[in-house]
Amino acid sequence: MNQAAFAERLLYQRKLKGLSQEQLAENTGVTVRTIQRLEKSEVSPHLRTVKLLAAALDIEVDDLLELENPRDDNVQTKWLLLIHAAPFIGFMVPFLSILIPLFLWIHKRDDHPLYDAHGRAVVNFHITMSILFVLAFVALLSVQGYGFLFFIAVMPFTALVMLINVIAVVKSKKCFYPSIPFLRSKKVTKPS
Structure with a gap:
């Protein structure tokens, strides 16, 4: 599971519903500290926690988790x-x-x-x-x-x-070819 993607989605969904971290904690039974850590992608959530958060936010679990097909x-x-x-x-x-x-x-x-x-x-x-x-x-x-x-x-x-x-x-899905780099990767330039 991609913790950063989960954190982004949780934060987005919470703000979309107009809930504070404290209100979400009350609705789920998950501690405020856990929600803070999840939104900072410091920890990986348990499936039970994800289900509680999804139910409290009135969304599907898929809306929080990035499931690979x-x-x-x-x-x-x-x-x-x-x-x-x-x-x-x-x-x-x-x-x-x-x-x-x-x-x-x-x-x-x-x-x-x-x-x-x-x-x-x-x-x-x-x-x-x-x-x-x-x-x-x-x-x-x-x-x-x-x-x-x-x-x-x-x-x-x-x-x-x-x-x-x-x-x-x-x-x-890895490869190694000994070669001269005729085709090089594009350099991403940051706008100033």
């Missing part, structure tokens, strides 16, 4: 999986490993900060790997022995990093 989490995981797995098509059709995640990132980056961060990481990684592949190809043609090893190591390394990140996203 499991369906939203499932949809989010599917989008992240698509962003991370789509570049595998690039092994068959060149540049799709960059273009597909770039398109998905542009389309979804404003929907959730997670899509923005993951999309940037995937696109940066595949641009970096494309540059590395070109350098490996040049090394193949110009450097005897080691050029060939460098060239054949790029593709398996790329596939391995992609696979590890797809698994990590499904398990924990």
Whole structure:
């Protein structure tokens, strides 16, 4: 439970009903000190307390608690999986490993900060790997022995990093791609 969100909602609902903390305490049987601590997000409320507060404020429990929808989490995981797995098509059709995640990132980056961060990481990684592949190809043609090893190591390394990140996203919604940060996050500037 997000304590800060609960505190905001409780304070808003109490003021909306025109009640003081003391009046709310009288109506619920919850101490004034507890209400003060809840509104300052110092403590997490018990479910019983939430029910008492909701009843006294004549609102639903959902109006105080921020309940997460499991369906939203499932949809989010599917989008992240698509962003991370789509570049595998690039092994068959060149540049799709960059273009597909770039398109998905542009389309979804404003929907959730997670899509923005993951999309940037995937696109940066595949641009970096494309540059590395070109350098490996040049090394193949110009450097005897080691050029060939460098060239054949790029593709398996790329596939391995992609696979590890797809698994990590499904398990924990986290990713790590070693890359050059071509796409950077927007800096939020504060108005003066």
